[in-house]
Amino acid sequence: MDDSPVRDPKVLREDMIRALREQDGIRSQSVAAAFAAVPRHLFAPDVPAELAYNLHRTVPVKKDENGLDISVMSAAHLQAVMLEQLEVEPGMKVLEIGSNGVNAAYLQELVGPYGEVTTVDIDPDVIGPARLHLDATGYSQVKTVVADGESGVPGGPYDRIIVTVAAWDIPPSWIGALTEKGRLVVPLTVRGTTRSIALDRDGDGLTSRSYGLAHFVPMQGEGAAQERKVMLRDGVALQTDDVRVPLNTQALNGALDTSRLERWSGAAYDLPDELDLYLTLNLSSVARLHADPAVIDSGIIEPSARFGVPALVSDDSFAYRTRRENADTGGFESGVIAHGPNAEALADEYVNVLRRWADNHRRRGAATFRYLPGPAPSPLPQDTVLRRHGIVTVTWA
Template sequence: MAETHVGPDHTAELRGQMVDALVADGTIISTQIEAVMRAVPRHRFAPDAPLEQAYDAYKAVFTKKDEHEVITSSVSAPQIQAMMLERAEISAGMRILEIGSGGYNAALLAELVGEGGDVTTIDIDPDVTARAERLLAEGGYGSVHVVTGDAEAGVAASAPYDRILVTVGAWDIPPAWTTQLAPAGRLVVPLRIKGLTRSIAFDRLNDHLVGASGQVCGFVPMQGAGVHQEQQLLVTGTGEIALRFDDGLPLEPSRLDNAVRTPRAESWTGVRVGRQESFDTLQLFLATVLPGFCIMAVNPDLDTGLVSPSNKWFSMATVDDGGFAYLTTRPTTDPQTVEFGAHAFGPNGPRLAEIVAAQVRVWDQEQRGGPGPRIEVHPAGTPDDRLPTGRVVDKRHSRVVLSWSAAPSTGDQVVPHTPTAQGE
């Protein structure tokens, strides 16, 4: 819907409401981000979307799907874009690389760096870059350099960059993203760790990156050389219950075949959480301390009630000794809270359920309400003795280390990298 059909006053009103909502919820903090989001007409970069959708503060606009109806390009939700821009801390005159094009975010970046700055945006899809280049030129942002190519290699021609913003879901950090940063540069990236995606702001420190736990987010995944697929294990054989592994299947996946034929074990933690309370640090904590961490999903069309997670699409789980356990909740006497617990199947179900429950208690006592882990990204091949203490997640190009501030309170708090049958 073009602005000429509805008048500039209406689009300005909708844009103002969008920004007001993001200021009110604390997403937008700085006056600079507020100003550029009020200035750039978002609907011009989503011309096929209804105006109300283009200016919905919390929803993305999907701009391309493949032959299987899988989304391959989108204009991210304003809340996510504002959050990443705030974490990037961009100032006038900076050189910026955006990985993943759409047009709107590049226009915001161009406003932030001003005439003395430089913005380059790259995407692997020529349809996406052609569209972005056209919309940017029409919007008065023709100075943005639009590049078609595989972002795994970055864009060396315009490096070094003060900031690199990745607006696609990344499983790994390729070397070019670090080497093309200026010595004091910052990389803001939605990084997937053990199946959990967090938008993290990393600062360059010589040959590696240092950051802290970021916000939960979701993005269209990387294509090209950076693509990475989860692996799925069906524990019932019918497709009812699937366990998704981000770094390869367990060494002996067949040992789980008979797990669901055992009685279900339960262990309740006594840890309560508000129904609207965020507990995203618990997700990363369990991914850190449980070597067999994975994500459980239940097919609603085949659901027999064998498992009863709080979220059938996305439940934290783990495998061990031929069994699996998952996190769930149950109501309490207070209608505003629920209690965490663990259900487990397998020959050692009661023990596995208690292991998960015990780690929830550790999180409650030592990490709840805290900042989350320090996250470092080191080059692949970095010796163990040069890494900080923490959980090491090995990827193709990097070794990601999650370190929590509190000392381990149980023997298996910090665990070594667990080999998998088909990991990278």
């Protein structure tokens, strides 16, 4: 029996806001005021209030037939970061794609009595409770719509659009629904890694203003991701959305049985999220390598693969990043583990990319994303990712 005292939700909310400020989740007074006004726990009545106000934990809303989350109330820290990226002003018209209710309430606080908020979700089982919670907490002016967000929602143009599911692409309906000076904040998944990117309207396309780590359940419906995932053996998987990457399961599993090649770069290992992004976009044939704890504990795969690591893949070989302690590089040094007949060549390419990042781009915010709708150029440049409706290009400061 749990005898711990039940804490007052108001105190929990105050503690959450204080912690969000300390962790740079909340930076503006307007977002702080929105978080102070909304009774977050009432949007998750079936879980303890402590969970609803936890900075970094999600609250399950709906699971699929395999028990996997397909809708959640996002963690407070991530919601705050994305709302700061959105830079909502009073009187604006805002569209939210992917709904659980509480974020729409924050948005209504931000736009004020003369602004408009519309929240859309593809699943009636999600939008129904969101509607009930919004009405019960005094946010009846928020419009709720059941629809596939890929197709957009009538009622625009919108000053701001925020997407709260991981999106593989940016459909024309989103760009077309933005005002001339509009902004889209979207968790965009590129080659298996996701960043929340704030993109401003830039002619026919979009240009980024900021980006940060994000983790969301994937988009459903017409905008669902097109990914391939293969299991090399129990507990070892490769995943990519790049159709050009060879995923020869039998040959790559056989590569794991060969002696491993270890190569060290002499380059510092830090800012892992920025390095991860750079590797993902600059290796010539990249997939994401995942290994479960039992495989890592056995020594077959390095710990860097526990939550996914960029892997350079050929038909019968692969290489991935690791690290070791090295005081000469400021604490840790980046290195490469490679397996298979082509290990030498893959390790050489990987090490060169590690060194290039350390020499030229080792800081936060070095990337600028651009989204251009329409057909892709041929051949596709290295820092360009082909999507269904357009291309993502990335340049590095």
